[in-house]
Amino acid sequence: MENDELLDCLVIGGGAAGLTAAVYFGRYKRRAVVLDDGGSRLQRIPRTRNVPGFPDGIEGPDLLRRMREHAARYAVPAEQTRVRSLRRLDDGTFRAESAEGSWRARFVLLATGARDVEPEIDGIAEALKVGQVRYCPICDGFETQRQRVAVLGRAGHGLRESLFIANWDNQVTWLSMATQEEVGAPDLARLREAGVRIADSPPHRIDCGVDGVGVRVELQNGQVLEFDTLYPALGLVTACELATALGARARDNGQLEVDAHQQTTVDGLYVAGDVAVDLNQISVATGHAAIAATAIHNRL
Ligand SMILES: Cc1cc2nc3c(=O)[nH]c(=O)nc-3n(C[C@H](O)[C@H](O)[C@H](O)COP(=O)(O)OP(=O)(O)OC[C@H]3O[C@@H](n4cnc5c(N)ncnc54)[C@H](O)[C@@H]3O)c2cc1C
Structure with a gap:
């Protein structure tokens, strides 16, 4: 299914970073969509005890459910799908494709995370x-x-x-x-x-x-x-391919290089969370997302 609407921002990845960005975009009244294939590392956390506001800890799947509920509160659509390609069109917009459809957006926020070896x-x-x-x-x-x-x-x-x-x-x-x-x-x-x-x-x-x-x-x-x-301690595989295929620069470990606003070396392509940093933490992912979403909002 081809989605004709030109989005303000396409968020690829619906874990800690992507869902936080969705809340920000929703509250900024921007048109955003989250595409996620359902593999957030949050699902593997038995109980996290270092997320602010949860002194007794919270199970990762419960936190993920709450984050989804929070994004849905601002009516940001989330689709379960795996993005297999991301391209830049001649008019400067981005086009993402999955087996289920395609989406076009002025900006992309990549929050695809990493996978433990x-x-x-x-x-x-x-x-x-x-x-x-x-x-x-x-x-x-x-x-x-x-x-x-x-x-x-x-x-x-x-x-x-x-x-x-x-x-x-x-x-x-x-x-x-x-x-x-x-x-x-x-x-x-x-x-x-x-x-x-x-x-x-x-x-x-x-x-x-x-x-x-x-x-x-x-x-x-x-x-x-x-x-x-x-x-x-066997390392992580960073899910950076969609960005590097567009020419974004990554370090040897696959983490994407960013500026102070989480923009990669490709104009308009931002990243947040584990895909961009080796301090793999929920609070870092949500912080990145807040910075990136606000920077994008200010450019729209
Ligand atoms: C066992 C374990 C315990 C942890 N405990 C803690 C803890 O206590 N405290 C803490 O702060 N952190 C903890 N973490 C780390 C924390 O889970 C991550 O730092 C956090 O989830 C990163 O958020 P993210 O949004 O970058 O990635 P994720 O939450 O992993 O989300 C990335 C999402 O993008 C999706 N995706 C990837 N590629 C595509 C694609 N092509 N198309 C569509 N979707 C895609 C993935 O499937 C996934 O759903 C733990 C991690 C693990 C594994």
Whole structure:
């Protein structure tokens, strides 16, 4: 279905950033539409405890439902669809296409987020729900106090995350995937100082929630380790393709380069949330969206 109306802004992605932008556009009385394929990282949060205004925390799916309800209050249409291409037309407007239709807009706000690289663990979805697997120490490192914590990741990301998590009163073991030889003496000293142990051999198999054990890691040398929580530190894949296909500049990690108003290097194309930053936080995503939506409103 071809949508003839020229929108003020097309919002691609309906998670924390996209839905916040929808509220702003609705309240600015602008014509905006949100296109979303339903994969927000919010859905994977068992209970977030660092979103302002929720002192007892809130489950991610509940927060997402409330954010959708909030956007709907201002009658901003949201469609469930996956955008597969974004082009710039000769008249300077943008055209997005999905299997369900096409949309044209003067501005685009891309809020497509990022996806966690997951380790191969049976029942990982259930383990995530009960906090045996966690992805975001900034969000929930506080909850690891007095726990035995494993961090799975190579030198670089895995090492940084191990040091970060060791800040709480816990016992951290780095499952370095045979990369500790790449670590220089100063970093090894920092790990030692922080009390981080390094597993003797790479993990062979990881099980969660079996026989009452939180996380059971069998190493390649046969040794078995038990933990309360595992943090995979394998990185994120940023959903930046729609922007880079238009020529927007991205850093090596896929995050899009932006100016102070969240505009990419393509005029009229703005981004918000995890697709643009490595501080993957709800408050950052909503802040980006407020900045970008207001900048777009001021240019219309
Ligand atoms: C397990 C876990 C726990 C977390 N805990 C916390 C926490 O406690 N506190 C906190 O602040 N943050 C937490 N986060 C991070 C937080 O979820 C993200 O930072 C936040 O959701 C980012 O918002 P976003 O809008 O950028 O991306 P998302 O919320 O992921 O939304 C992006 C949306 O765009 C859609 N999309 C992508 N490509 C397309 C396309 N081509 N067409 C249509 N739609 C598309 C996606 O499917 C998705 O619905 C956690 C994340 C995880 C995984």
